[in-house]
Amino acid sequence: MGTITIDGRKVEFTDEKNVLSIIRKAGIDIPTLCYHSALSTFGACRLCTVEDDRGRTFASCSEEPRDGMVIYTNTGKLRKYRKMIIELLLAAHCRDCTTCVENGNCKLQTLAHRYGVTEVRFDNYREELPLDLSSPSIIRDPNKCILCGNCVRVCSELQGVGVLGFAHRGTDAMVMTAFDREIGTTECVNCGQCRVYCPTGAISIKNDKEAVWDVLADPNVRVVAQVAPAVRVAVGDAFGLTKGKSVMGKIVAALHKMGFDEVYDTTFSADLTIMEESAEFLERVQNGGKLPLLTSCCPAWVKFVGDQFPDFKDNVSTCRSPQGMMSGVVKEYFRDPENAKGKKTIMVSFMPCTAKKMEAKRPNSYTEGEMDTDFVLTTTELVEMIRTTGINFTDLESESSDIPFGLGSGGGVIFGVTGGVTEAVIRRLVPGHDAATLDSIAECGVRQEGFIREFTIPYNGMDVKICVISGLANARTVMEQVRSGEKEYHLIEVMACRNGCVMGGGQPCVSDEKIKNSRTEGLYRADNISVVKKCNENPTIISLYDGFLKGKEHKLLHNEEFCAK
Amino acid sequence: MLDQSYYRKTDEIIEHYGRKAGSLIPIMQDIQAEYRYLPGELLTYVAKEIGITEAKAYSVATFYENFSFEAKGKYVIKVCDGTACHVRKSMPVLEALWKELGLSKKKHTTDDMMFTVETVSCLGACGLAPTMMVNEDVHPSMTPEKALALIEELRGKG
Numbered sequence: 001m002g003t004i005t006i007d008g009r010k011v012e013f014t015d016e017k018n019v020l021s022i023i024r025k026a027g028i029d030i031p032t033l034c035y036h037s038a039l040s041t042f043g044a045c046r047l048c049t050v051e052d053d054r055g056r057t058f059a060s061c062s063e064e065p066r067d068g069m070v071i072y073t074n075t076g077k078l079r080k081y082r083k084m085i086i087e088l089l090l091a092a093h094c095r096d097c098t099t100c101v102e103n104g105n106c107k108l109q110t111l112a113h114r115y116g117v118t119e120v121r122f123d124n125y126r127e128e129l130p131l132d133l134s135s136p137s138i139i140r141d142p143n144k145c146i147l148c149g150n151c152v153r154v155c156s157e158l159q160g161v162g163v164l165g166f167a168h169r170g171t172d173a174m175v176m177t178a179f180d181r182e183i184g185t186t187e188c189v190n191c192g193q194c195r196v197y198c199p200t201g202a203i204s205i206k207n208d209k210e211a212v213w214d215v216l217a218d219p220n221v222r223v224v225a226q227v228a229p230a231v232r233v234a235v236g237d238a239f240g241l242t243k244g245k246s247v248m249g250k251i252v253a254a255l256h257k258m259g260f261d262e263v264y265d266t267t268f269s270a271d272l273t274i275m276e277e278s279a280e281f282l283e284r285v286q287n288g289g290k291l292p293l294l295t296s297c298c299p300a301w302v303k304f305v306g307d308q309f310p311d312f313k314d315n316v317s318t319c320r321s322p323q324g325m326m327s328g329v330v331k332e333y334f335r336d337p338e339n340a341k342g343k344k345t346i347m348v349s350f351m352p353c354t355a356k357k358m359e360a361k362r363p364n365s366y367t368e369g370e371m372d373t374d375f376v377l378t379t380t381e382l383v384e385m386i387r388t389t390g391i392n393f394t395d396l397e398s399e400s401s402d403i404p405f406g407l408g409s410g411g412g413v414i415f416g417v418t419g420g421v422t423e424a425v426i427r428r429l430v431p432g433h434d435a436a437t438l439d440s441i442a443e444c445g446v447r448q449e450g451f452i453r454e455f456t457i458p459y460n461g462m463d464v465k466i467c468v469i470s471g472l473a474n475a476r477t478v479m480e481q482v483r484s485g486e487k488e489y490h491l492i493e494v495m496a497c498r499n500g501c502v503m504g505g506g507q508p509c510v511s512d513e514k515i516k517n518s519r520t521e522g523l524y525r526a527d528n529i530s531v532v533k534k535c536n537e538n539p540t541i542i543s544l545y546d547g548f549l550k551g552k553e554h555k556l557l558h559n560e561e562f563c564a565k
Numbered sequence: 566m567l568d569q570s571y572y573r574k575t576d577e578i579i580e581h582y583g584r585k586a587g588s589l590i591p592i593m594q595d596i597q598a599e600y601r602y603l604p605g606e607l608l609t610y611v612a613k614e615i616g617i618t619e620a621k622a623y624s625v626a627t628f629y630e631n632f633s634f635e636a637k638g639k640y641v642i643k644v645c646d647g648t649a650c651h652v653r654k655s656m657p658v659l660e661a662l663w664k665e666l667g668l669s670k671k672k673h674t675t676d677d678m679m680f681t682v683e684t685v686s687c688l689g690a691c692g693l694a695p696t697m698m699v700n701e702d703v704h705p706s707m708t709p710e711k712a713l714a715l716i717e718e719l720r721g722k723g
Binding site: 152156161162163164165166167168169176177178179 | 605609612618619620621622623624627628634
C-alpha cells in the first residue's frame with residue numbers, strides 16, 4: 001500500500017508485485033520484451049528501465065514498489081538507453097523483416113519503430129544457424145532469438161515440460177534443447193505456447209496453407225473443412241470485429257467462397273466424443289475399469305501422459321479427439337461410392353491448436369491405412385488464407401455449415417474452454433434439459449475460477465469426484481498427487497493450454513486476460529443461443545447412431561491402442 | 566551406450582550428495598573427476614534422478630567452461646592464457662602444441678586419446694608465466710621448445 005510519483009503524477013498502489021505493473025496501471029505502456037505477468041520475472045531485456053529522482057536507473061519489472069518513490073519513465077537518458085538496447089538486439093538479429101513470418105506481429109520490430117531505430121551501426125558477427133524443422137508443429141529459428149527466455153519459462157513454469165533451456169554463456173549463449181537435439185525428438189508436446197510468448201519470429205508454427213490451396217484447385221477432389229469451437233471466437237479479432245464474438249457464419253461463408261465443398265462443424269463430433277466418453281466412463285465405473293478416466297481430446301496432454309506418466313496410459317480414454325472422430329466419420333461416409341461420386345475426399349481441419357498437426361500424423365489417426373485428417377491449419381493460418389483471398393470478411397453474410405455433419409449441441413461448443421468437456425459429460429449423464437438443470441450444472445464447480453478445479457457431483461447414489469485442469473504444469477502437480485495416492489478422482493479433464501483451447505498456441509497471438517475472458521464468454525454465449533444443449537438430443541447424432549454408424553463405432557470413434565505421438 | 570558400471574558409480578555419487586537440485590554441480594564435478602569428462606548419458610541420468618529437467622542440467626553444464634562432454638586424453642594440458650602469461654608469450658606455446666599434435670581451437674583431443682590441449686584464463690601462478698599444467702603438474706616458464714620436449718617425454722612414457 002502506498003503512493004508513488006510517476007512522471008510528476010501521484011499513483012496509488014496496493015499489492016502490485018513490481019513498479020512496472022503500477023506504471024502500466026497508470027496508463028503508460030512501458031516497453032518490455034522479457035516480462036510477462038504469467039511468468040516469473042527475468043529482468044533480461046532492460047527496456048523497462050526507469051529513473052528515480054536521484055538519477056539512479058533500474059529495471060522496473062524487478063523493483064518492488066515502496067511508498068514515496070519518485071520515478072520518471074521518459075527522460076532523455078532513458079530514451080537513449082532504450083534505443084541503444086534495441087539497436088544492440090537488432091545487431092545480433094536476422095533482419096529479413098519483410099519476409100519474416102512475424103512481420104507485422106513482431107514485438108521487436110514494433111519497438112524498433114516506436115523508438116525510432118532507423119539504422120544499426122554494428123555488424124552481425126553471429127554465425128548463421130540452420131532452422132530446426134524437425135517438429136510437426138514448431139519451427140525454431142535461432143537467428144531470430146533475442147534470449148528473452150520467455151519460451152524457456154513458459155515451457156517449464158506454465159507447461160511443466162521444460163524442454164528448452166539456455167546453453168553456454170556470454171556471447172555464445174543460446175536457447176536450445178538439451179544437447180541441442182532436434183525439438184521433434186524431445187518431450188516437447190507441441191502445444192505452441194512458446195510461440196505465443198515469443199516476441200520475435202524465433203519460434204513459429206509450421207504452415208500448411210500452400211498444400212491446401214493446391215487441393216482446393218483440383219476439380220477431382222472434394223475438399224471438406226471442419227472448424228473447431230475455439231476458432232469461431234478468435235477470427236473476428238483479426239478483422240477488427242468485436243473481440244470474442246462468434247463469427248462461425250462468416251467463417252463458413254469464407255470457406256465456401258475459397259472453394260471448400262463441404263464445411264462441417266467440429267462441435268458435431270464433440271457431441272460424438274461425449275456420447276462415447278460418457279459411455280466409457282460409466283462402463284469403467286460400473287465394471288471396475290481403470291480410474292480416474294483421463295480425457296483424450298487434447299493431443300499435447302496425451303503426449304505429456306506418454307512421456308511423463310506412462311504408468312497412466314491405460315487411464316486415458318480410448319476415444320479419439322473430436323478432430324479424429326469427425327475426420328474418421330467423414331472419410332468413411334465418402335468411402336461409399338454413392339456419396340463419393342467419383343471424387344477423392346481431402347479433410348482439412350481448422351484448429352486453435354498446434355499439437356493437432358502432430359495428432360493428425362499419429363499412427364492411430366489412420367483408418368483402413370488412410371490418413372483421417374489430411375491437413376491441420378491453425379486459426380492464424382485461416383486468418384491468413386482469408387486475407388490472401390481478399391474477401392471482405394467483415395461484410396460477409398453468415399452461412400450455416402453443411403449437412404449432415406454441421407450441427408452440434410451447446411455442449412459441443414463449450415469444448416473450447418477449460419471444463420467444457422466435463423460440463424458436456426455431466427449434461428449427458430444428468431437427466432433433464434430445462435434451464436434450472438443446466439444452470440445447476442454450470443454452478444456445480446466446473447466453471448469456477450482457477451486452473452485446477454476440484455468438485456464432486458452426486459450421480460446414481462455415488463459421489464463422482466472430478467478434477468478439471470488447464471496448463472500442463474498444473475496437470476503435473478495433480479497427476480503426481482494421484483500417483484502418490486494423495487488424491488483420488490473418477491474423472492480428470494486436462495487441456496494443455498491454460499484456460500483451454502480458446503488460448504491455444506494456434507490462436508492469433510497475445511496472451512491477455514481481456515482476450516481470454518472475451519473468448520470464453522463468446523463460447524458460453526454460443527452455447528446459450530444453441531437450440532440443442534445436450535449431445536444425446538442432437539437429431540443428427542441420433543440418426544447417425546441408428547444408421548450409418550451402426551457397428552462402426554469402435555472403428556471410427558476409438559483408438560485401438562494408446563499412442564502419444 | 567555406457568557400461569552399467571558408470572551408472573553404479575553415478576548412483577554412489579548421487580547418494581553421497583543427496584537427491585536434490587542443489588547437488589547438481591558437485592555431482593557433475595565428481596563424475597568428471599572420475600572419468601575426466603562428463604558423459605552426456607550420465608548428465609541425463611543425473612537430471613532425472615535429482616528431479617530437474619535435462620535442459621536445465623545441460624544449461625548448467627555448458628555454462629561452466631570446466632565441464633566437458635568430450636572424453637579427454639590421458640594427458641590434459643592446460644595452457645594458461647591469462648594476462649601475465651599472454652604478455653609473456655603463451656600463444657606461441659599453444660600454437661606449437663596444436664601444430665605438433667594436429668589440434669585446433671575446435672579439436673581439443675588427439676585421435677589416439679593421448680593428449681587434450683585447452684586454454685585456461687589463469688592458473689594463479691603468474692610469477693611463473695607463461696605457465697602450463699599437465700594433469701596435476703605445473704610447468705613454469707614455458708617456451709615452444711620446452712613444450713615440444715615435454716610432449717616427447719610424455720610420448721616416451723606412453
